[in-house]
Amino acid sequence: MAKKQLDIKAQADLTRAWAEADYAGVCPVRQTLDSVGDKWTVLVVLRLGVEKQRFLQLLRAVDGISQRMLTVTLRKLERDGLVRRTVLDTRPPTVEYELTVLGNSLLKPIGMLAEWAIENQPAMDAMRAAYDEGKN
Amino acid sequence: MAKKQLDIKAQADLTRAWAEADYAGVCPVRQTLDSVGDKWTVLVVLRLGVEKQRFLQLLRAVDGISQRMLTVTLRKLERDGLVRRTVLDTRPPTVEYELTVLGNSLLKPIGMLAEWAIENQPAMDAMRAAYDEGKN
DNA sequence: CAGCATCCCTCCGGATACTG
DNA sequence: CAGTATCCGGAGGGATGCTG
Numbered sequence A, B: 001m002a003k004k005q006l007d008i009k010a011q012a013d014l015t016r017a018w019a020e021a022d023y024a025g026v027c028p029v030r031q032t033l034d035s036v037g038d039k040w041t042v043l044v045v046l047r048l049g050v051e052k053q054r055f056l057q058l059l060r061a062v063d064g065i066s067q068r069m070l071t072v073t074l075r076k077l078e079r080d081g082l083v084r085r086t087v088l089d090t091r092p093p094t095v096e097y098e099l100t101v102l103g104n105s106l107l108k109p110i111g112m113l114a115e116w117a118i119e120n121q122p123a124m125d126a127m128r129a130a131y132d133e134g135k136n
Numbered sequence C: 001c002a003g004c005a006t007c008c009c010t011c012c013g014g015a016t017a018c019t020g
Numbered sequence D: 001c002a003g004t005a006t007c008c009g010g011a012g013g014g015a016t017g018c019t020g
Helices: A003-018 A027-036 A041-050 A055-061 A067-079 A101-134 B002-020 B028-036 B041-050 B055-061 B066-077 B101-134
Strands: A082-086 A096-099 B083-086 B094-099
Touching: A027 A041, A027 B041, A027 B101, A041 A055, A041 A067, A041 A096, A041 A101, A041 B028, A055 A067, A055 A096, A067 A082, A067 B101, A096 A101, A101 B028, A101 B066, A101 B101, B028 B041, B041 B055, B041 B066, B041 B094, B041 B101, B055 B066, B055 B094, B066 B083, B094 B101
Parallel strands: none
Antiparallel strands: A082 A096, B083 B094
16 A cells, blocks of 8 residues: 555656656657657567567567558667667578667556557447447 | 576577467557557657656646657547546546556566667667768 | 638658569 | 658648637
8 A cells, every 4th residue: 555655656756746847948758759659560569579580480479560660660669779770691681679778678668558458448449339339 | 597597598488489470460569559559659658667647747747748649549549448538527537547457567668668768779870870981 | 828720732652563 | 671762542620710
């Protein structure tokens, strides 16, 4: 109980700090959301969090992603320093992708988000269904 | 050290569980990302995590959001059961928005994401600049 | 105050075809 | 294998104007 109170307080402090801070320009949360909040980035990072992967492995592992979007996503992640791209000198070429230290640090928050999603998506579905029902 | 090892192992288990699970259809993480991963949802929830807010308060608090998108975002959050909308019987009307229990549960993961953003956005900016420099 | 309606334009991202 | 190039439809979302 005391533990939970502390958690709640810590959470309140965190959100308050975020809300009150003046970032003299662009809010870093908005900025990060622009980088990481697109359709595929989180899923690719989560997958790379499991283990180092090659291009086609990722293409098969991340369900529904197109070749084009995987390329675009990986390039952006590489540019942002979250993923390291290694070309092995073989024929045909082999390319490996793995998270950098920075990329790994992102794994914790988005891992929690994934955990939340798995746990609460059914509840959201139910709430949505109930809401729509009430509108009829 | 032993503590850190445990954290890493827990993280690995989490991501592996996510990756290996077969969701017989739509991945709940993708689904949640579709709901929550748009341009404004996270910022609105974070703000509501600080305290209950009225419409115009939110409009001013969430930097850059348009009236239209605030309305759309709040409707979606209400529909998904993350936000409760209360109309007070005054003239002119007063409407209050607050997180539900479900909405509050989302606050933890996205709060961590916000924390990560504030802490690591500068690093991402630096990596990006260095990457672009190397391409010239 | 708290919104809904409409217009309109950007750009995300899917499909497809081609290369080192 | 691991990409690049091009085309293009449709959704996301900003601006503006109007109401209970």
